[in-house]
Amino acid sequence: MAMPALNEDRLLANGAAPGRECDDCTVCCALLAQAELRKPMRRACDHACRNGCAIYETRPQGCRDFHCLWLRGALPADLSYRPDRLGVLFDGYRPVGAGHLRLVALEAWNDAFDGSAARELIDAIAQERPLELSYRDGSWQTRGPVSGEGQAVLRRGD
Ligand code: SF4
Ligand code: SF4
Structure with missing residues (x-):
């Protein structure tokens, strides 16, 4: 049976889906750029600690506003798909000035994309x-639907 991959209704949802919580996941804090903290992509935030965010009550607005696709409810609910379990953070947004939706998947640790659940x-x-796949080594690959069998590798670059 085919996996229901995306709940399209939740792709651009503004908040967390009922019953979903970050708990002690801090994958976005390690992978995403944070302009207010001048934190580049793929550098762990100084405020991330074992149990989450050490400045949770006063964390920047950008942190408050971010909800990955799992938290939004666009991905299957099972906890094994949460980024700290899966090793992959999925995000979706409309880039400023662009009409299209950009979907990205960021690899949290080496070879996480090769795990069976992540690959599926x-x-x-x-x-x-x-x-768009962002590999741990900094390279990118874009996967997408093609006519006929199989999937096309559209682009890969550093
Ligand atoms: S990656 Fe998703 S689940 Fe994990 S802390 Fe960030 S928003 Fe929460
Ligand atoms: S301030 Fe807190 S929520 Fe924001 S990136 Fe750092 S650890 Fe994460």
Whole structure:
């Protein structure tokens, strides 16, 4: 049976889906750029600690506003798909000035994209929409739907 990859209704949702919580996940704090903290992409935030955010009550607005696709409810609910379990953070947004939706998947640790659950989810999403993969080594690959069998590798670069 095909995996239901994306809940399209939740792709651009503004908040967390009912019953979903970050708990002690801090994957976005390690992977994403944070302009207010002048933190570049793929550098761990100084405020991240074992149990989450050490300045949770006073964390910057950008941190408050961010909800990954799992937290938004766009991905399957099972906790094994939360980024700290799966090793992959999925995000979706409309870049400023662009009409299209950009979907990205960021690898949290080496070879996380090769895990069976991650691979299955990536394959299922890429059958529906272009998906940009950000590898741990800094390289990128774009996967997307093609006519006929298989999926195209559209681009890969540093
Ligand atoms: S990656 Fe998602 S689940 Fe994890 S802390 Fe960030 S928003 Fe929460
Ligand atoms: S301030 Fe807190 S929520 Fe924001 S990136 Fe750092 S650890 Fe994460």
